[in-house]
Amino acid sequence: MTRDDTTAASRRLAEWAAAARFDEVPQHHDAILNAWVDSAAVAISGFDTDEFAPVRRFATDAGIDGPGRSQLWGDGSTTSAASAALLNGTACHVMDYDDVHTRIHGHPSTVLFPALLAVAQEVDAPPERFLSGYVAGLGVMTGVSVMFGPDHYTRGWHSTATCGAVGAAAGIAAMLEFDVDGLQQAMAAAASMVGGLRANFGTTMKPLHAGLAARAGVEAVLLVRAGATARAGALELPLGAVSVFGDGSWPGDLDDPAAAVIEAAERAPEQLGLKLYPSCLGTHYAIDAALEVRERLAGERVERITVRIPRGARTALLYDDPTSGLESKFSLPFAVAVALAHGLPGPDRFTDEGAADPRVRALMTRIVVEEDPSGGDAAASMGLRYAEIAANGAEGRTATARVAHPRGSAANPASAADVDAKFRECARRLPDGHARKLLRRLRVTRDLTTLRDLFPLV
Incomplete structure (x- = not known):
């Protein structure tokens, strides 16, 4: 196998992500916007939980809750992009009420949206680029899960974290219009930052996996933008992510392994499901x-x-x-x-x-x-x-x-009305006018002029 063959999947995945556009997948708009509204809802509610409080205290005590333009979704205050990704990602997952993806075997939006919005607000990225970054990040997260194999999760890895950090880095890099080389390096850098053990389910560490993955995605992109290097094929190369985290099943006997990864990326929104109960x-x-x-x-x-x-x-x-x-x-x-x-x-x-x-x-x-x-x-x-x-x-x-298909799953999907009702339930802590205005803005995110100050200051 040549070097080009060895790293073909991550290269083609980076090419696909660089070209991904929200406006070009209208068939998935409803699923993506439902996931966006749902993520905002559960994060707002998660900020009020006792389980989230230690992570908020940690951010302050560790000095990472620094100045910036990125908002905390629960109160509208601002902090650095990395800190916002960590805190919003954790809050989004702390109630285990966030969306799920059957192929990833994890929770994509709890990583992707917090990471993307943190950087989008910092640099004032256009809303369409933010949503396109989600398309790219979700596709890459799904493609990486294919490369890691179905037993990646059963061996003890939390796919939300391991696949999520790479997907978040790809989504942010695509949003910022990195070229393919830069995007592939961002993915490789994030692959060196992943972790998350299922043995910690039922503790603070489980939701923190999502926050850490979101922060890793942000930091990987910022490192590459600052000139840091990573091996572009670090996903597939010997001693790379697939050999370390994968279950050994990929590429198997596939005639074109890279094509299988791209197909999974393109179909990723079809397998999004939302939760109507706050449990696993x-x-x-x-x-x-x-x-x-x-x-x-x-x-x-x-x-x-x-x-x-x-x-x-x-x-x-x-x-x-x-x-x-x-x-x-x-x-x-x-x-x-x-x-x-x-x-x-x-x-x-x-x-x-x-x-x-x-x-x-x-x-x-x-x-x-x-x-x-x-x-x-x-x-x-x-x-x-x-x-x-x-x-x-x-x-x-x-x-x-x-x-066999619970309410809210991809095969028995929640309606926009279901999602909006869940948002109103989760956002009860906000003044009523603030909640209604935020829901309207989330639903028309593509048409906003800026994503800054999206969440109300409360």
Whole structure:
């Protein structure tokens, strides 16, 4: 294999990203703008959480919360681009209420939008370039996930962070109109800054992965712009990102591996899904099934609940007996019990107080989870996931439900009205006039004259 062959995928990915334009993908505008509104919503709400407070204190105590033109979405104050990316990215992910992507096996917008807007506000980039940067960043993030392989996530890496930093760097570089060489170097630089372990799910580190990836994307681009160098093919070269982070499956027997990466990049917006519950996506299948069962039993006391899921579907659900709000977001028994006990689970259910709810805890003791070994590995392929629930009522009735496409997922998408309603819920802390004005501006971002001072000062 020649040197050119070895690095062909990252080169073609950089060429594709440099040419990506929001105006040229009108079929994806609704999905992208929904993701943008959704990201702003959950970040605004995330700023108010106890879980975000340590990260905000850290930024101040460590002296990285310096002067700049980039806004913090929760209060409209300004700071440096790197600090804004870190804090907004973390706030966006802290409630685990942000969007998901089935191919990436992670959360793209929580990294991309905070990183892009931080730099866009600093340099006053045109709104169209900001949105084009998102198209480029999402495509690169997806392409990198293909190169890392389906078992990258199951081996313990948090794809939001590992793929996200490279995608953020590519998106920012594309927004700033770097040439292909510069864009490829920015991607390579970001690849040296990635990390994020799934063992830390259910702690502050999990949302911080998103913030650190967003900041890494910003810093990689600023370093390259300042003259720092990185090996342009560091993704695929020996000792590079694919060999270190990848699962060994790529390029496999593909005739044209680079073409497969570009195809994934081009189709990336099709696989965006939004969350309608503030918990790990792995719980949403069972939540929707539990809501159906709850309706059918119509208030009858539930004696026994059996939850059946495919093999590997619990890979991110680390806590059968959660003791905190963060842990409860990654607990399948808790998610089922809270849906059965209270109906639609909002943010107030996944708190420290919610995790101790005696009604929910009592229901959890009646839940049995079974994994079906006959199908494929749902840890490696999100397309194989489902949840079946069978419940027995105290009066003898039974109810069953099966969900393969939870509400908000790419296959069962949320409407713009759903997203706007979620925004209003999350932005309740803002004065009403401020929230309405911000929502209108987010919806017409492409037509704004500037992105500076986008978020209200509160």
